[in-house]
Amino acid sequence: MDERTLHQADRVLSVGTWLIVFGAVVYSVLTVTPLVRSVTPDGWEWTAPILPVVVDAAVVIVVRLDAALARVGGRAGGWPVLLRWMTGLMTLGLNTAGSWLEGDAVGVAVHAVAPLLLIVSSEASLAYRRALTAAVVQREAEQAAEKAAREQRQRDREQAERDREQRRIDTEERRAREEREHTARLAREEREHQASLAREQADREREREALRLEHERQAREQQAREAEQQRLAKEQAERERERHQAEERARREQQARARAQEAERRRQQLLAAGPAKVKQDEATARATVAAAFEADLSVRQAAELCGWSVGWVNSRYVELRDPLTGVAS
Incomplete structure (x- = not known):
């Protein structure tokens, strides 16, 4: 049963109950007033309608408060029940007293219809209202549960969306962090590579410088050795030249002496001839x-x-x- 049907049923119950109460009150006033007037002292007949109005007012109060308590699911204890039955029985007694005093059983039955209907409708309307209130409470609980479920689903969807967004953000942050780390690693590797190249270049430069210095040293040593060899060779050549010159001088001197001797011998021969x-x-x-x-x-x-x-x-x-x-x- 949906909420609209519950409200319609409550409205029908309220309208029907108040129609019964209004009819019973009017009927009670019209029925009880002559009875009260007949037992009222002369001169006070105008007070006859007060008693049925008071009793019916009590009935209206009981019906109205029972409806209000039933709507909120409350219970007022035993006194409202006593008041409800007492007003109902008073209304029944006042409406049937005239016929009962006259010994008219049919009149008693006829005049008992409205009070009995009021009593039963009051009890029934109270039961109906409590049932409707329970149904409304159950419906409201179901709606609250559905609303809570919808809100929970909405929260779950929002949470899932936030989780997806957070995962996306985490993924993007992780990707950005990985890219930064990758870029930093590449930059670090590039710096290390450049530093390694610089060290290798420096090592090669040092090696080349060491080789150049070694070559220069070896060249100087070679030049020194060659100079020494040249000096020694020059000295040797000078000694050889001096020796050859000495030998040549000696040979020439010897040849000169030989020629001189030969010339002297020939001269002597020629002179002798x-x-x-x-x-x-x-x-x-x-x-x-x-x-x-x-x-x-x-x-x-x-x-x-x-x-x-x-x-x-x-x-x-x-x-x-x-x-x-x-x-x-």
């Missing part, structure tokens, strides 16, 4: 002139030895002194 008695042939004369030249004889002595003229011998001496002149002539 004396002047030529006949003119020698040219070849012999040339040999004699050459021997005389080697023996350091004068031109005249050579001319006497070969028998040729002084001019011819002088020409041969000139040739012997300057071979180029002799070749040219």
Whole structure:
């Protein structure tokens, strides 16, 4: 049963109950007033409607308060029950008293309809209201549960959405952090690589510098060795040259002594041979002139030895002194 149906049922119950109460009150006032007037002293007949109105007012109060308590699910204890039954029985007694005093059973039955209907409708309406209130409470509880469930689902969806958003944010942050770490790692590796290259370059530079210094040292040592070798070779060559010069001087001196001795021997031979008695042939004369030249004889002595003229011998001496002149002539 939905909330609209519950409200419609409550409205029908309220309207029906109040119609019964209104009808019973009007009927009670019209029925009880003549009875009260008949037992009221003369001059006070105008107070006859007060009693049914008071009783009916009590009935209205009971019905109204029972409806209010039933709507909120409350219970007032035993006194409201006593008041409800007492007003109902009073209404029943007042409405049937006239017929009962006259001995009219049919009148009693007829006049008992409205009070009994009021009593039963009051109890029934109270039960209905409590049932409707319980249904409304149950419906409200169900609606509250549904609302709570919807709110919980909404919270769950919102929480799931927040979780998804948080996971997305966490994923993006993790991705950004990983990218930063990757970039930092690449930068660090690049710096380390550059530093390694710089160290390797520095090592190579040091090695090249060490090699250059070593080469320079070796070159200096080689130059020093070569200079020493050159010096030694030069000294050796100088000694060899001096030795060769000494040997050459000795050889030349020896040759000179040998030539001098030979020339002296030839001179002695030529001088011992004396002047030529006949003119020698040219070849012999040339040999004699050459021997005389080697023996350091004068031109005249050579001319006497070969028998040729002084001019011819002088020409041969000139040739012997300057071979180029002799070749040219």
